[in-house]
Amino acid sequence: MHKKRVVIKVGTNVMTNRDNRIVGPILKSLVRQIAQLYEQGIQCVLVSSGSAIAGKEILGEISIQDDSVRRQVYSAVGQPRMMRHYYSLFHDYGLRCAQVLATKRDFSPGRHHENMLNCYEGLLSEGVTPIANEDDAVSLTMSMFTDNDELASLVAELISADMLIILTDTDGLYTGHPDDESSELLHQVQVEENVEKYVQQTEKGEAEGRGGMQSKLKIAKETAAKNIVTYIANGKRKNVILDIVEGKNVGTKFTI
Known part of the structure; x- marks a missing residue:
């Protein structure tokens, strides 16, 4: 297995139930898979939503x-709980x-970018798994990411990751609404393909989150264009991360 660095983004809808409560077994499964990759010599960065829900x-x-202030307060209170x-x-x-x-400015060229890279490289070199999130308590307007999908893409580029896996609550990109029996899952998409037409404008947004499928598609294409293989897949599917890294036909794969 040649992949050595994987960035995994888990969205709010993956880790919560219908009552918008954090689901412990989902987080445990996520960490178990990361632990198994670590044993194979694969370094992971986890980009995790959920702080606002936890707060x-x-x-x-x-x-x-x-x-904005509500999000700041919920996130500031929820971050310690998520990390616990x-x-x-x-x-x-x-x-x-x-x-x-x-915040977004940390990825701008210059000292901020260098400091961020040094932080990630230092943690990974010591076998520590970085868990990234937007600093919601201070991040507003121009310093905000569009969503954590964008943050995950920037982290993947920063550390020269081999793969970005965006976990959501659907199996990937469909040719129509996922609940429509006539819709088909697209298993592979090249960045120049016009698949935007398949994204439903009435799609469900993430609870206390900002990223929908339209955003995920945009980020997936942009990241794949940088030669980082990107997947959109169902985070509630058993062993989804392991299956993707092993090359199984899971989710939607984006490539150049």
């Missing part, structure tokens, strides 16, 4: 009306993890 679980409904979950799970597999928060 809402703790605080419940709050009186703040401004959407992950720290415990990684520890169970004898692994260590670290939190890396970023």
Whole structure:
């Protein structure tokens, strides 16, 4: 197996149930697969959503009306809870993890970019799995990522990853709505193909999240164009990460 660096992005809809509660077994499965890749000599970076949901679980409904401030508060409260979950799970597999928060300006050319790269390279060299997320507590307007899909793509480019896996709650990109029996899953897409026409404008958005399929498609194409093989796949499918890395026909694969 030649792949040595994989960035895995897990969306809010993957890790939550219908009541918008964090599902522990999903996180455990995710970490178990990362642990198995680590044993094979494959370094992983996890880009994880969920902090706002975790914060809402703790605080419940709050009186703040401004959407941006609400997100800041929920995320600031939820980040420690998410990391507590992950720290415990990684520890169970004898692994260590670290939190890396970023804003968009951290990926701009110059000192910020260099510092971010040094951080990731240092963690990976010590066998520590970086868990990346947007620094929602301070990230507003111009310093915001479009969503965590964009963050995952930037991290993949930063560390020269071999693969980006975007995990969502559908099996990949379909020729129509996933619930329509006539829709077919597209197993492979080249960046120049016009598949945007298949994205439904009425698609479901992520709970407390920002990234939908339209965003994922855009990011997948942009990342693949940089010679980083990219997948959109169902994060709730058993062993989905392992199957993708092993080359099985899972999800939608984007290539040049």
